[in-house]
């Protein structure tokens with residue numbers, strides 16, 4: 371039986387996809403064994419920490435455990451047989467871990483409170499992600515979900531609101547509505563002000579009733595505008611923290627507007643929480659292909675040796691959306707595209723892409739390497755930046771609005787809805803390699819991708835067959851984060867036939883063709899990690915400081931000098947200036963749409 375790495379609930383266990391008939395009780399057992407190993411690992415680290423802080427999972431140990439469970443197990447193996455087999459290979463500590471796990475499962479509970487439950491993000495992303503986790507059996511045995519917001523709602527009204535946004539995966543339609551009903555029964559609502567300790571104490575009382583005297587672990591997801599983060603954190607922490615388990619808070623971006631406001635936010639958060647309790651979310655880190663970046667690089671011999679200035683000419687990080695700020699103009703105008711996308715999502719991808727090999731897969735080891743990259747970078751300069759704003763455009767009889775037509779945007783706003791930038795990492799690996807970023811709203815397509823353009827082949831024997839445009843003949847690795855996830859490598863190839871004609875082709879890993887399983891939403895992975903105390907995909911405060919120090923000077927300059935953005939038509943490819951910026955560094959944007967870019 372071919373054994374591949376595929377997971378049902380990824381954090382817990384792995385099994386062979388070809389063993390779809392593998393009994394669910396056997397799967398559950400494998401899950402338990404892995405979980406008990408993880409539990410042991412986290413228990414070991416708990417001993418040295420105060421109760422209110424986190425118990426980080428040792429990812430290396432976790433991966434070891436997963437690998438252990440991937441050992442081929444024949445279909446038809448009975449549950450009893452399997453349990454006996456697994457118990458026989460467990461060390462005494464692991465058997466104890468298994469017992470502890472069972473005890474812990476029965477004696478502890480996780481309460482997840484979505485603060486701002488009436489809002490857009492909660493409806494669109496958080497509740498659906500929680501349901502997906504529930505469907506996949508990834509939530510703990512005892513869990514309760516609470517919605518908290520000022521709006522008046524009954525439990526039934528919250529359930530009704532949530533039910534409208536729940537969906538089942540295409541490959542998981544079985545018992546879907548039954549599962550939805552079960553999930554909704556575990557969702558409740560508490561109405562309260564964000565700055566009222568009394569209202570949070572009311573929540574605490576209700577949570578305690580659900581927790582029924584078990585060890586209570588509590589996760590608060592702040593899905594509210596940033597101006598009320600601190601009020602909510604203060605009240606949640608003072609009135610609704612767990613008394614005997616962990617308390618964690620997921621904080622949504624924006625984390626400030628610049629270095630100063632971000633530092634002030636961190637300082638205020640730390641009045642009520644330890645750094646270990648703060649989970650700063652950047653949902654791009656939860657995207658499948660971003661998570662895969664390190665796998666691609668560090669587990670394939672062919673990539674890592676090429677991953678430097680010696681072979682890479684430039685790296686491009688591209689984000690585009692084919693819609694404007696519709697409905698979010700009020701928020702957006704205060705931040706703009708540089709803060710909304712570049713300083714966080716694209717910069718995080720850049721750091722992961724460019725970091726040195728971490729000592730291990732532990733969160734701190736990975737985050738240490740990312741910080742080093744950020745701290746090796748030159749702060750962005752105005753001359754390495756182009757900004758744009760979309761204007762109205764009529765196409766096919768339809769008129770698309772300008773950014774400033776949005777009623778929530780002040781007249782004459784200069785806020786960029788598009789930006790392109792050239793960044794540099796001044797370290798031995800990347801010296802002189804331009805990292806180009808481009809992000810925009812209301813462009814011609816919706817896409818997020820990483821493009822790696824390699825150097826020309828020195829003394830290429832086939833130069834004559836390639837023609838004069840050597841750039842077009844160099845290898846390019848494209849990691850398409852979304853939509854239609856894919857990794858493809860552009861290579862030169864001989865066109866079959868008696869002549870010697872070359873063309874460009876793709877070595878193509880197209881996810882939809884290769885994997886039948888639907889890709890989980892980023893929020894699922896991140897919520898699961900927060901519940902498990904895995905911080906690898908969350909932003910540490912020093913990472914945040916380093917990220918802001920790269921962008922703060924240029925953001926201030928743009929605002930102080932009131933730089934006018936280049937206007938581009940809604941639905942276009944963005945300002946021409948982006949091409950001049952790239953040309954300054956001998957780069958051609960890779961997303962111009964060649965015949966082999968699908």
Ligand SMILES: NC(=O)C1=CN([C@@H]2O[C@H](COP(=O)(O)OP(=O)(O)OC[C@H]3O[C@@H](n4cnc5c(N)ncnc54)[C@H](OP(=O)(O)O)[C@@H]3O)[C@@H](O)[C@H]2O)C=CC1
Pocket residue numbers: 486487488489490491492519520521564592593594595596598622623624701
């Ligand atoms: N929506 C998205 O796609 C994304 C959002 N984010 C971030 O997530 C967080 C939540 O976003 P989103 O759901 O869109 O936000 P919303 O504007 O929908 O706000 C969420 C809830 O907060 C309450 N609220 C809104 N404004 C105020 C206010 N001025 N004072 C007090 N309470 C208020 C409302 O609940 P009630 O009135 O019932 O109390 C509202 O339902 C924000 O930090 C946002 O930046 C990040 C990435 C994407």
Ligand SMILES: O=C1O[C@H](COP(=O)(O)O)[C@@H](O)[C@H](O)[C@H]1O
Pocket residue numbers: 653691710711818
């Ligand atoms: O953080 C944000 O991300 C979304 C894009 O997220 P995606 O997962 O749909 O690609 C963006 O629309 C929004 O402006 C920004 O705040």
